[in-house]
């Protein structure tokens with residue numbers, strides 16, 4: 328559920344467990360199938376890590392999920408927070424789960440004025456969270472603090488009047504709730520400019536699978552030209568190197584897609600092609616596109632554009 332609201336994630340969760348009711352079902356699935364079920368939810372490394380971990384649990388751990396903190400931490404995609412959350416909620420392990428909400432609650436409750444972006448402060452807060460943990464009810468305690476952070480001790484305008492921690496809360500006592508937690512690092516946002524060429528020929532289009540080392544690994548996309556700055560329509564068309572059998576049908580308006588550290592500005596150039604000879608991309612029928620998982624950005628475009636229309640005029 329990283330960076331995901333429960334109401335947004337729940338239908339995905341339900342479809343996921345219906346498709347893979349047992350860990351062996353997930354372990355035996357292929358990656359395209361897993362990503363298709365995750366399509367549109369973002370943070371796709373979660374799906375790939377779940378898939379990888381299912382294979383480890385099914386094949387190397389005899390289908391038994393680890394029930395120790397160290398065993399949990401060895402699973403791919405499971406960091407200290409997730410290990411503590413699973414360990415305490417599922418197995419009653421006495422470990423505090425410290426996510427962004429808990430950093431906020433703890434820094435206010437204990438009046439910590441050092442930046443929570445510093446490793447030393449994170450450690451201090453994690454130690455304090457473990458000290459105050461009701462060890463015999465660790466799962467409930469962790470869920471309660473996370474929930475308090477999500478609903479009462481919110482980033483802006485915490486509703487201290489409804490908070491059960493109010494009497495001992497340092498930030499409330501000193502009226503410095505709005506100043507805590509202190510953050511020192513500003514997230515750097517990178518702007519990226521994507522120009523997708525959507526070539527259509529005899530009811531087929533060209534797509535490719537995105538590789539490792541960037542966003543959307545394992546998802547599909549149209550042939551992409553990425554540049555560092557926004558281009559004018561004529562500049563884009565020049566870059567395309569159109570063959571004599573190709574005609575630009577239209578250029579979409581700009582789609583903006585925001586990720587946690589990136590802003591993507593994308594345009595789609597719809598092209599009527601005479602042939603796809605010698606193409607290094609996959610040819611697929613437009614009607615079969617729904618078998619493939621695309622990033623939400625591309626699906627937003629597909630919701631606005633009928634691709635086969637180029638062949639009907």
Ligand code: SF4
Pocket residue numbers: 432435436479480481485486487490491492493496497498499504
């Ligand atoms: Fe947060 Fe206010 Fe509760 Fe303190 S009293 S923990 S600032 S909601």
